[in-house]
């Protein structure tokens with residue numbers, strides 16, 4: 395009996411998430427073979443030697459890795475600022491690409507990357523929003539689809555990280571794009587996932603009417619200099635009349651909270667009410683979908699357009715917070731940002 399074909403993947407980046415991804419790729423994906431890893435972080439080589447199979451080849455340069463490792467696909471798990479150039483490099487080299495969110499912290503770059511992905515329709519491109527790949531979020535989606543919650547009219551999310559005494563995210567804020575772009579993009583995506591935002595539209599290009607955001611530097615005053623906050627509240631009114639509200643925070647001292655309430659006319663569903671349970675299943679499920687999509691030529695459930703629409707809303711919320719104004723969307727579906735601050739990070 396012949397061995398089933400496995401997708402040869404190279405992993406770029408062995409940081410906090412990259413190390414988790416590496417172990418999953420090497421040991422928990424029956425349809426994937428981790429052929430190579432590329433890292434720039436000192437100490438990653440010792441970790442890799444101790445934790446990954448001896449067959450994995452190592453590279454210091456991403457281009458060398460993508461060209462010469464024999465990989466058919468690449469998983470990019472590097473710092474956000476490198477995502478766009480590395481995605482383009484992978485696609486130009488004829489590789490299928492999966493990349494951690496976000497594509498970029500500015501919309502113009504995001505749109506350019508998506509145009510390149512669209513011009514290579516034979517290559518799969520996935521930016522996985524992890525909640526879509528979590529079993530409890532999927533169970534709620536089933537309830538939404540079989541209408542047991544009635545008509546879904548709103549989604550409410552809370553995502554509050556445990557307070558990090560090192561204040562790492564203060565310097566991170568300089569390049570992260572801010573709390574709405576970096577953290578909120580997951581909440582925005584999950585809101586879009588449940589609120590059926592592409593149906594009932596008078597103008598199919600325009601999915602959002604307006605957003606408004608507020609924020610505080612409740613603990614970390616220094617964030618003000620980056621136009622960022624440690625607690626942020628965002629409201630999104632979609633063009634189909636549905637509403638998303640989110641509280642994002644980085645200052646919880648007694649735990650971690652990531653909870654979503656799906657509000658239907660017959661019932662509400664609360665997902666992840668107990669956030670102390672540590673789940674990594676989404677990092678297995680998204681890779682399983684990506685490999686099946688390439689090997690069996692199946693469509694992906696989370697599309698590049700989802701990443702773009704979420705990025706537009708995240709940018710609008712960040713702008714709204716920074717400038718103290720609501721942001722409306724135009725008939726092309728773009729946020730109306732009065733000044734160039736939108737792309738300033």
Ligand SMILES: NC(=O)c1ccc[n+]([C@@H]2O[C@H](COP(=O)([O-])OP(=O)(O)OC[C@H]3O[C@@H](n4cnc5c(N)ncnc54)[C@H](O)[C@@H]3O)[C@@H](O)[C@H]2O)c1
Nearest residue numbers: 407408409410411412433434435471472473474494495524
């Ligand atoms: N749930 C999620 O979807 C989720 C969760 C965590 C992180 N992320 C995203 O994953 C990415 C990585 O996050 P992290 O916490 O692991 O960051 P990290 O800072 O711990 O690691 C980043 C890694 O990128 C490497 N790197 C930087 N430039 C490189 C280059 N040019 N070539 C090769 N490697 C390079 C660094 O050496 C480091 O190992 C971020 O974009 C983050 O937004 C997504």
